[in-house]
Amino acid sequence: MSLRLSVNVAVLVSAGALLAACQSGGSGSPAAPSSTVRQTVVTAPADLQLICASEAATRFSVASNAVLPVSSQQVENGQYRVDLTVDSGRAVCVVDDNANIVSLERA
Amino acid sequence: MMGKWWRSAALALGISSLAIGVAHATQIFDPSTRTWVNYNPSRAIEYYRAHGSVPGDFRRQVVKFRTAEKPGTVIIDANKHYLYLVLPDFQAIRYGIGVGRDGFGWAGIVRVGRMQEWPTWTPPAEMVARDPKAAKYASGMPGGPDNPLGARALYLYEGNQDTIYRIHGTTEPWSIGLDISSGCIRMNNEDVVDLYSRVEVGAKVIVLMQGAALYRGV
Numbered sequence: 001m002s003l004r005l006s007v008n009v010a011v012l013v014s015a016g017a018l019l020a021a022c023q024s025g026g027s028g029s030p031a032a033p034s035s036t037v038r039q040t041v042v043t044a045p046a047d048l049q050l051i052c053a054s055e056a057a058t059r060f061s062v063a064s065n066a067v068l069p070v071s072s073q074q075v076e077n078g079q080y081r082v083d084l085t086v087d088s089g090r091a092v093c094v095v096d097d098n099a100n101i102v103s104l105e106r107a
Numbered sequence: 108m109m110g111k112w113w114r115s116a117a118l119a120l121g122i123s124s125l126a127i128g129v130a131h132a133t134q135i136f137d138p139s140t141r142t143w144v145n146y147n148p149s150r151a152i153e154y155y156r157a158h159g160s161v162p163g164d165f166r167r168q169v170v171k172f173r174t175a176e177k178p179g180t181v182i183i184d185a186n187k188h189y190l191y192l193v194l195p196d197f198q199a200i201r202y203g204i205g206v207g208r209d210g211f212g213w214a215g216i217v218r219v220g221r222m223q224e225w226p227t228w229t230p231p232a233e234m235v236a237r238d239p240k241a242a243k244y245a246s247g248m249p250g251g252p253d254n255p256l257g258a259r260a261l262y263l264y265e266g267n268q269d270t271i272y273r274i275h276g277t278t279e280p281w282s283i284g285l286d287i288s289s290g291c292i293r294m295n296n297e298d299v300v301d302l303y304s305r306v307e308v309g310a311k312v313i314v315l316m317q318g319a320a321l322y323r324g325v
Binding site: 035036037038039040041043045046047048049050051054065068069070071072085099 | 130131132133134135136143146162163164165171172173174175176182184186187189191199214215216284313315317318321
């Protein structure tokens with residue numbers, strides 16, 4: 001008898017826990033983000049900016065120290081525009097999340 | 108020293124984020140209200156008191172980093188408050204940093220000119236002129252736990268000239284993640300000791316900061 005009671009209590013507790021978990025997941029509140037920090041302006045990751053700089057140095061035959069990313073922004077999902085100074089001029093690069101150069105032109 | 112650098116080129120190119128009315132700000136997720144809130148000095152102090160550390164994103168960690176720059180290169184993403192030390196195999200150590208406040212940020216390519224344990228802090232003349240606390244140490248404050256440069260300093264040079272900027276430790280560990288300095292890159296003391304042990308004099312340092320005054324040339 002006491003064993004049956006214990007089993008019943010265990011089933012009720014489990015069901016309650018499951019219900020609470022479901023309610024927690026479906027309450028409509030935004031889920032906690034994986035990162036606890038964000039920027040109000042989305043810039044390109046530093047490595048992607050430098051991939052653009054490296055490609056510009058190669059393509060325009062200038063020293064790598066003469067190219068610097070100075071501005072960047074997300075242009076669409078998974079793609080970033082990176083503005084570069086190249087010697088005394090400018091160039092615009094578009095790079096994707098997989099580090100592929102989509103375009104690179106002198107501005 | 109400042110006059111030697113190519114100032115305001117970024118503004119001349121019309122790429123200042125301020126010019127287009129978009130201001131960079133760092134925000135943290137507040138789990139109690141489930142909203143993003145601006146991360147400013149008072150909130151940073153509050154966070155540090157409550158958790159005994161800065162937010163997780165600003166703690167030292169190894170991350171993927173696809174670059175052609177050679178291992179040992181230091182790359183600073185000032186907007187995101189990260190310093191990367193390039194490792195082999197497309198990895199980097201990422202550290203949280205504090206950077207220059209409004210008007211004191213900069214971008215460019217420099218190098219580590221020299222390094223110092225428990226450095227003496229000598230405020231530059233401009234700082235002495237505008238800050239009475241700095242004026243007290245016009246002739247230099249000896250290294251030690253109360254010294255604002257913290258446990259280690261990496262002196263940044265442009266060619267053979269000291270830029271007056273450093274990567275250094277701090278007595279204010281809560282300030283990592285903020286735009287708070289006079290242009291130096293600050294790290295908590297444990298992190299700057301770690302970086303110091305891995306970097307060599309001559310290492311290339313690339314500073315990225317959107318809309319900041321631009322300095323170039325090694």
